[in-house]
Amino acid sequence: MSRLSPTNAVPTPARVGLIGFGCVGQGLYNILQQHPEAGFTVTRIAVKNPTKLRPLPANRFEFHADDLLDDPELDLLVEVIDDADEAFRLVGAALRRGRRVATANKAMVARHLPELLELQRDFGGTLLYEAAVCGSIPVIRTIDSYFAQEPLRSVSGIFNGSSNYVLTRMREDGSDYTEALAEAQAQGFAETDPTLDMAAFDPRSKAVILAAHVCGLLLNPDDVLNLGIEHVSSADIRYAAARGQKIKVVATVQLLPGGGATVYVTPQLVPADSPLYAVEREYNGVLVEGEFAGQHFWQGRGAGGHPTGSAVLADLVALRQGSRYTYAKLDASAAVATPADLGLEVYIRNASADLLAALDLAPTSATAHDSAAEYTSGYTRLSQLHQFRDVLRAAGAFVVRTGRVRPVTQPETASLEAVFETE
């Protein structure tokens, strides 16, 4: 929506300065070239490496991104570089000049959101970042604007296309993790550093960004648990399949009964009746639970130059109109905090007895120990998993969440069915 008249005239082409020409930058560039009636012209393109071979003539590129920030001929800036620190330096400098900027850099936004909010407030610029979360799915603007006054209970989902691609391929073909990862990389779905995707740093950034819009929670990503699939085996995939379930990496922003909210990302057993069960390959899926709106589910491409470029284009249209996020939940929720601790059911494979003891893992009565497969299932705490995250990774352990996170005061004997019934 906009404040334009319904008889909006053909827009004057807005001049765009593009910083970065990787997958997303090229995707956006192609879209704008193929679709001039959108009304945007890429006037300048800044890249880092002067020697890299590129699909456009060399004279289209320059190498000092800072020069674009001061150019009064540019109406809008797009930042789509890989390096989060440099991205923050550039976006911060642009906002200090009151500029309108679109970014796709999830790591940068997640780590610096409080400062980015302050810069917009102090200097009157605008930053939009739809493409940073779930590629082409309009998750940020829908939660920020459409659900501005809807009390949300949770937003969760599959936020990382490359780890989801790996899990799909392992299940479909029985291929092992290394093969499936190589295939995802060949398809161009994985980040330059696969750890970001596979160890769930990437979906953690997205969940941290979403939390600000879902419930006004501003978190340091380091304080949020992320467990990934680096040590998943085909035995785990079969274990889930035998139970009619799939393993998916699910990121969750969850409001808690009695107040407060929490954010975590872990592999999870997803039952067949969850909409997330059918989200395969590089697709992302988002489940939203609203008090009045009920359950919503959105699915779309979470990666790829054109889908992500399309999301950046939507931000350019919004920036041209002078739109900005409302952050409606941010002021309304001074009281939202992460509680001291939360409990959850997990299963763990390939953890030593010492590590299980350190996690204070109390085996549950139902499926205490599956000796054949060396799984231990039981109840532990979010804080303990967080504390031992790196130890678990180093030990090659694989952890799957089998129930919903809940306050430690709640009864610990809830059945899986009951725990999952609202997901």
Place this chain on the structure above:
Amino acid sequence: MSRLSPTNAVPTPARVGLIGFGCVGQGLYNILQQHPEAGFTVTRIAVKNPTKLRPLPANRFEFHADDLLDDPELDLLVEVIDDADEAFRLVGAALRRGRRVATANKAMVARHLPELLELQRDFGGTLLYEAAVCGSIPVIRTIDSYFAQEPLRSVSGIFNGSSNYVLTRMREDGSDYTEALAEAQAQGFAETDPTLDMAAFDPRSKAVILAAHVCGLLLNPDDVLNLGIEHVSSADIRYAAARGQKIKVVATVQLLPGGGATVYVTPQLVPADSPLYAVEREYNGVLVEGEFAGQHFWQGRGAGGHPTGSAVLADLVALRQGSRYTYAKLDASAAVATPADLGLEVYIRNASADLLAALDLAPTSATAHDSAAEYTSGYTRLSQLHQFRDVLRAAGAFVVRTGRVRPVTQPETASLEAVFETE
């Protein structure tokens, strides 16, 4: 999104005049009562029937809706009455006064969209109608705004919760149509006149509204084919199930190769790998195909007081900000037109030989005639189905689309797999 500063202060309560207090009106009223921090107060409520028993004290109601239109104390108006003609009279009068109005009346908007656009243009008022299409799913604003510059190929889906509820119940329980309809009515999902839902007039209205935003097509609903499920039998449900498919009423806005677009609503065989397959009961599901954004799928509650009320609340928030639809595709697409004719594969049960001949139904080689079940499958034209729609209904015939609609010049022998592969 809005133009408000990120530090948006607690909003001054906006005064709302509510016209209509049925399912949606009460849903909205409850939400605003339970959630005063949203910043809206229902100041006046106008209803038609002074003698009807209502859940609020009698002194909360008045009986001359016109009085609200002129009240300068009201900031926003909500029209949620049943009667489409009266709704148009009231909304038209409000727009002539330059007012900001939210409506949930799909039949009214579908029939009068060109006039409603002109009134907004001439008098500066605003009409939003998110709740008119797919209940709580933000389909209008997302297509209108997020996809403003995305070339869309099709938008299709399950737009009617009560017919979908009937189909789900028939499949789950083997119950017959009459039983399942009575159940839907008891659950409060059906319109007052079940024909609107079951004969697919309701999803047709929604598809006509969407077409304006998807591709700038303004259609008279009477010119759009709607076939429903009034004559579905449990044999049809079993026929689909035996093929691993489900019958769903699917509304489609489809852009055609070579230009032009078309809109139609029919029962359809939906394969298990379509996201629509899993949309059950009163849920609605929407599939969007974009050239760059790829395939998107949205699912949410399509009916019910709170979900629909939540969508009206989102419109109130947008109206308070001064937002309006962009109708970006409307001016951009002077050339979009419905082509002279289109062909499609169907199966028909319970049609006389004369009627089949009138439809010029050329049986396809694959499944020419299933004598046991009295099905005829073959290729016919959209215009013929439209011409004989009422004859088909009167004869008790049941028609299911088994392939995608396509220009009549295209080869008629495409396999079902090929026809459905993009859906």
